[in-house]
Amino acid sequence: MNDKKSSSGVDADLVRELAKVLSEQGLTEIEVEHGELRLRLARTQTVAAHAPVAYAPAPVAPAPVAAAPAAAPAPAAAKDHRDDARAVTSPMVGTAYLAPEPGAKVFVKVGDTVAEGQTLLIVEAMKTFNPIVAPRSGKVVEIIVGDGQPVEFGQPLMLVE
Numbered sequence: 001m002n003d004k005k006s007s008s009g010v011d012a013d014l015v016r017e018l019a020k021v022l023s024e025q026g027l028t029e030i031e032v033e034h035g036e037l038r039l040r041l042a043r044t045q046t047v048a049a050h051a052p053v054a055y056a057p058a059p060v061a062p063a064p065v066a067a068a069p070a071a072a073p074a075p076a077a078a079k080d081h082r083d084d085a086r087a088v089t090s091p092m093v094g095t096a097y098l099a100p101e102p103g104a105k106v107f108v109k110v111g112d113t114v115a116e117g118q119t120l121l122i123v124e125a126m127k128t129f130n131p132i133v134a135p136r137s138g139k140v141v142e143i144i145v146g147d148g149q150p151v152e153f154g155q156p157l158m159l160v161e
Contacts, residue, residue: 087157
């Protein structure tokens with residue numbers, strides 16, 4: 001380790017190097033322990049969604065106002081499946097893939113019956129593809145993550161009952 005420490009006793013060069021690793025590897029969190037030093041860096045990602053806006057030209061002459069169609073119901077808030085006993089969770093931070101390679105058939109679909117130990121999806125972490133297997137036999141009732149979606153440790157990936 002380097003001896004360039006700030007007034008707080010933290011090696012600024014080490015922090016910069018770890019931040020570089022976070023960025024280069026596309027990670028959201030990294031933790032390092034060395035002797036009594038324990039350093040955790042995390043970054044947040046914000047995704048902004050844009051709502052479509054409909055524009056209608058102004059009428060040239062006054063016309064009766066037609067009733068506007070009923071607005072679509074707001075999307076339901078994402079369910080938190082962390083306490084759901086049916087949830088299969090990610091054992092690591094990485095990227096989830098529903099198929100073994102781009103364009104290939106997905107491992108499982110909603111409604112499929114799976115056997116204990118069957119591969120449900122894969123999570124790529126640090127260029128290593130890790131199979132996520134069914135912890136029990138059952139039926140896939142919901143796939144929570146999308147193909148190519150970043151996932152966190154402990155994040156529910158799908159529900160098997």
